[in-house]
Amino acid sequence: MPGIFxxxxxxxxxxxxxxxxxxxxQRLAVHDGLRVDLDPAPAAPAVLGRVDLGIFDTxxxxxxxxxxxxxxVLHGEVRGVAGGATALLSAYLADGDAALRGLSGSxxxxxxxxxxxxxxxxxxxxxxxxxxxTADDHRLVFAPQxxxxxxxxxxxxxxxxxxxxxxLTFQCVLRxxxxxxxxxxxxxxxxxxxxxxxxxxxxxxxxxxxRPRPADGHPRALGAALADATxxxxxxxxVGLPLSGGLDSRTLLAxxxxxxxxxITYGRRDSDDLRLGAELAARAGTDHHxxxxxxxxxxxxxRTMVERTDGMHSCLNAHAALLRDxxxxxxxxxxxxxxDCLLDGLWSGPDDASADAIxxxxxxxxxxxxxxxxxxxxxxxxxxxxxxxxxxxxxLAAALASVDGDSAADRADAFNVVHRHxxxxxxxxxxxxxxxxxxxxxxxxxxVDVALAxxxxxxxxxxxxxxxxxxxxxxxxxxxxxxxPFGFAVPPWRWHLHLTSTRVRxxxxxxxxxAGLNPFVARPNRRxxxxxxxxxxxxxxxLLTDVLLAPPTLDRGWxxxxxxxxxxxxxxxxxxxxxxxxxxxxxxxxxxRAVFAEERAVAEPIKSTA
Numbered sequence: 001m002p003g004i005f006x007x008x009x010x011x012x013x014x015x016x017x018x019x020x021x022x023x024x025x026q027r028l029a030v031h032d033g034l035r036v037d038l039d040p041a042p043a044a045p046a047v048l049g050r051v052d053l054g055i056f057d058t059x060x061x062x063x064x065x066x067x068x069x070x071x072x073v074l075h076g077e078v079r080g081v082a083g084g085a086t087a088l089l090s091a092y093l094a095d096g097d098a099a100l101r102g103l104s105g106s107x108x109x110x111x112x113x114x115x116x117x118x119x120x121x122x123x124x125x126x127x128x129x130x131x132x133x134t135a136d137d138h139r140l141v142f143a144p145q146x147x148x149x150x151x152x153x154x155x156x157x158x159x160x161x162x163x164x165x166x167x168l169t170f171q172c173v174l175r176x177x178x179x180x181x182x183x184x185x186x187x188x189x190x191x192x193x194x195x196x197x198x199x200x201x202x203x204x205x206x207x208x209x210x211r212p213r214p215a216d217g218h219p220r221a222l223g224a225a226l227a228d229a230t231x232x233x234x235x236x237x238x239v240g241l242p243l244s245g246g247l248d249s250r251t252l253l254a255x256x257x258x259x260x261x262x263x264i265t266y267g268r269r270d271s272d273d274l275r276l277g278a279e280l281a282a283r284a285g286t287d288h289h290x291x292x293x294x295x296x297x298x299x300x301x302x303r304t305m306v307e308r309t310d311g312m313h314s315c316l317n318a319h320a321a322l323l324r325d326x327x328x329x330x331x332x333x334x335x336x337x338x339x340d341c342l343l344d345g346l347w348s349g350p351d352d353a354s355a356d357a358i359x360x361x362x363x364x365x366x367x368x369x370x371x372x373x374x375x376x377x378x379x380x381x382x383x384x385x386x387x388x389x390x391x392x393x394x395x396l397a398a399a400l401a402s403v404d405g406d407s408a409a410d411r412a413d414a415f416n417v418v419h420r421h422x423x424x425x426x427x428x429x430x431x432x433x434x435x436x437x438x439x440x441x442x443x444x445x446x447x448v449d450v451a452l453a454x455x456x457x458x459x460x461x462x463x464x465x466x467x468x469x470x471x472x473x474x475x476x477x478x479x480x481x482x483x484x485p486f487g488f489a490v491p492p493w494r495w496h497l498h499l500t501s502t503r504v505r506x507x508x509x510x511x512x513x514x515a516g517l518n519p520f521v522a523r524p525n526r527r528x529x530x531x532x533x534x535x536x537x538x539x540x541x542x543l544l545t546d547v548l549l550a551p552p553t554l555d556r557g558w559x560x561x562x563x564x565x566x567x568x569x570x571x572x573x574x575x576x577x578x579x580x581x582x583x584x585x586x587x588x589x590x591x592x593r594a595v596f597a598e599e600r601a602v603a604e605p606i607k608s609t610a
Contacts, residue, residue, distance in 0.1 A: 001028045001308060002433055003129060003144020004075045004110050006048040007152075008119050010138055010196035014044045021047040023151040024143050030308075030434055033327075037061035039071060045196060046112035046119060048073045051144070055237070055331050055437045057084045062110075064092055069114035074131045075144070080444060087111070098389035100191065101205050104445040106438075108186070121192040125206050126338075126443050127422060130430060131186040132178060132310075136435035137199040144430070146178050146310035150595065156182055157595055161384040162395060163312075168385060168584050169392035171314050171369045172424035174399040179311050179591060188418060208403070208418055210410040212455040219458075219467035221450045222343075225409035226255040226468070229444035230334060240264055240330030240436070241286075242323065244529065245276030246484030247465060248336030252441055253284050254473035257489070262329040266319050267529035272482045274529070279479055289329055290324050293530060295539030302543060303590055308431040311591025312423065314369075315543075316532045316583035320428045324435035325590045331437060338442030339553065341421035342451040345459035358408050359397040366396070366420065370581040377563040378585065385558050409456035483528070532579040537572055543586055553589050 003227055005024050007017040025036045026052055028051040038049040039062055046299035050061040052072045062073040066397040070093065074085040081087050081103075092111060100111070100122050101316075108129035111120040121131055121142060133142040143149050162369045163177035176184045186192055189206035230252055241256065242251045243263040253263070263286040265277025281288035300341065301318035304447035308321065326333060349361055354499055370378060372389035374376040429438065441447060451505035458464040466488050470477045536544060547553060554561040564585070571578040 001030055001145045001148070001336040001430055002034065002051050002075060003028070004048070004050050004073050004108050004131065005143040005148060006046065006073070006110055006112075006119075006141075008046045008112070008140045008156075008194060008196060010045040012045070012139070014047075017045065018042060020141070020152055021049055024141075024148040025049055025051060027148045027151055028143065028145060028528060032345060033435060037073070041068075043068060043114045045113060045453065046071065046114075048110055048112060049077055049190045053435075053437055059084065060186070061085060061087070063089045063090060068442060070112065070121055071114075071199070072109060072111045074107060074109045076124070077105045077439075078103050078107050078109075078124075079105040081105075088497060098170060103213070106443065108144070110338060117196060119192075121186055121190075121194075122205070123186050123188065123190055124443075125189045125208070126417075126426075126444075127186060127188040127190075128426065128429075128440060128443060132183055133192065133200070134183045135194060135200040138196055140194045140200055141531070145308075146180055146183055147307065147595065149183055150180075156245050158182070159384055159592075159596070164588060165385050165388040165391045166313060166395045168370050168375070168379075168388050168588065169367050170396070170420070170424070171580070171584055172420060173312050174395050174419050175402070179588075180595070188422065201210075201281060208377040208414055208452070210405055210414060210452050210454075210456075212406075212410070213453045214297040214455060218309060218454045218464045220471055222447070222454070222464060223255065223468040223472045225444070225447045226251065226441055227257070227472070229441040230256040233334065233441055233444065234258055234332070235564070237332040237437075238262070238330045239324050240333045242266075242326075242333065242335065243277045243280060243286075243288075244273045244336075245280075245480070246336075247462060247469065247488065248339035248442070249477055249479070250280060250479075250488075251339065251465065251469045251472065252334055252474050252545075253280060253286070253338055254435055254469055255332070255373070255441070259285060261286045262326075263288045264291060264323070264326050264329070264333075265289075266293055266522075268293050268531055268535075271529045271531070276480065276482055280476060283475060283479065284473075285490060287329070287455045289326075291319075291325055293319055293322070293535075295535070297322070297539070298532070299540035299543050301584045302540075302586070305431055306587055306590040307594065309427055311587055311595075313427040313431070313587070314580070314583040315587045316530070316536075316579065317428055317431075319530055320431040333432070333436050333438045334441065335429070335438050335440050336430075337425050338421075338440055339465060340425070341413075341416045341460055342442060342448065343454065343465040345409060345413060345456055345461050346416045347409040347456070348460065349408060351407040351409060353396070353408040355400065358412055359393065359400055361402070362412060362415075363393050363396055367392070368580055369584040374567065374578070374581055378559055378567060378581070379563075380558055380560050383556075407456060409459070413456070474523040493511070495592055532583065533571075533577045534578050537574065537580060541572060544572065544582065547586060547589060548582065552593065556589070556592065558588070558592075559585070 035054045048062045062071040106128040108123045108131045160181040160182040163173045191203045194200040207404040240262040263281045267273035298318045301321045302315040303319045305315045403414040454464045570576045
C-alpha cells in the first residue's frame, strides 16, 4: 500500500525501531511493483520510510539535511514544488514551519527535525493520502494503512464501537476515527507535531468554508479551472480517465483536450456504464478500454477490498480494486472524486435551520448502510454495536458541529466535503492506487476556489456543474446519462418530472416487494454498472451463505443470529433488496476475522458462483 510510514520511540533501541519499520514495510508492499525506501542510517529515535510506485519521484527517500539531523519523506505531489522532498526540506531549513503551511496538492510528508527533537506529519487540504497514527507521550507510529500499524505488538486491537456504528449506518466513519480504538487518521489540512516526552498535538493548516459570491459566470469559471487543472495535472505521463455515464468523469473528459488519452469503464456486461462509456469515448476520440465485472467479482475481491481500506469502505465496491488493470494503459489516473461533493448541494431545507434540524434531516438522507428500520433486528442489543442509529446520529451531530458556514446549506456542504465524502468515497482510493498513481482535478486549488464561491442555489441539483459541462462540450452533454432516458442538456421541467416519476415507481416497487410481487414489479435493475442486489443473489451469494450465515459470524456477539438469517433469506429469495445493509455487515465481519482473530491464519478464498 503506497504511502509514508515510520516510528519515533525514544525508549527503544534503534535496532528495534528499524525492525518494526521493516515489518510495516513488508505489510505495505502488497506486490513486487511497489518500491520500499527505508532510511539505511536513521537518525535516532526516528525511522522514516516510504512505499511508492516510483512514478512521481524516483529519488531515494528520505531526503537529508547536510548534517543528517533532519530527514523528510514525501508521498505524492506538492503543487509548485518541483524538487519534491529535497526542495521541501531545504525550504524548511530556511524558513521553519512556515514552509510547510499553506501547501496544496495531493501529498503526505513526515519530517524528523533532530535539532528540535520533534516529528512533523503534514498532509494536503483534503487528506488525499491517508496517514494513520497512534501515539503515547514517548512513542509514535504512523503508516498509510491501519493493518500496517498492527505489525507493532504494542498497538491494541480493540474495536472502536462508535466508529463501527457510524460505518454500519452511513457506510463511512466520520471525523478521525478508525475501527481500531486508539488509531486515528490525520484530518485534512493538518500538521501533527510529536515531541518525545510531550506527546502529539494536531494543528490545522487550512479551513474549508463556502463563501458564495452572487456574481454570474460561475459555470464558465468552473469549466476554465477544470480545463487548466486537467491539462496541468496530466503532465507528461501516460494518463487514464475512468469514464462512467455520470457527470463528474464526463466533465473531466470534456475539459481535457490532450490526446492520446486512455479511458477506462468498468461494469457488468449489460450495464449502462459500459455502453455510455464506449459512446462518450468514441465521440471524444479516446483510446477506450472496458473492464467487465464478471459474475462473482465481489466474492473474489471482497477480502482484498477490506484489507486495502481497513474495513472502512464497503466490500461491495470491489470494482475499485480492479482499476489495477488500468496499469496496462496508463501510469496516472485522473479521478473524478470531489465533483460530487464540492459542487453537489447536500441540503434542501431552509437556510436558517438549527443545528439539530440539519442533523436530523441529514441523518435521514445519509443513513444508506444498515437502515435504522433493520438495525434493531440485526444488531445484538447486548453487543458493542447496540443502539447503532442513535449513536451514529450523535456522531453525525458532532461532525457537523466541527464545520462552519453562513447558512444551513453551506454548513451541510462543508460537512459533506470535510467528513462524509472523504471517509466514504476517498476511503476507497487506496484500493485503486496499488498499481497506478492518481490525481484529483476537482481538488486542484484553483478549482476549489471556484467551487467554494458557487452559491447554494447553483450547487443544488448540481446546476453550476451541469452548465459547465454544457459550455465545455454541448455534444457530450446531450449523450444520455447513466440510468436516465436523457442527457444533461434537458429543460428543468423534464428533470423534475423524471424525479417525480422515479419516486412514484420506487414506492410502487417497495410496496410490491412487501406484498411478494417481486417477479412482476421488482426485477433486478440491469442498468447499474455493478448491480449489487443481483450480484449478491447470484455470483457472489457465497459471501452471504458462507460468511454471514457461518458460526464465527453468528456467534461473534455483534449480531442477532435469527435477524441475520431472516435478512439474508429475504435478499436471496428476491423479496427485498438488502444489499447495502448486508454489504456493511459483511465488511465489518471480514475485517473482524482478519484483525481480531487470535490466530493470524491465512483465510481460504471465498468461492464465487459463476
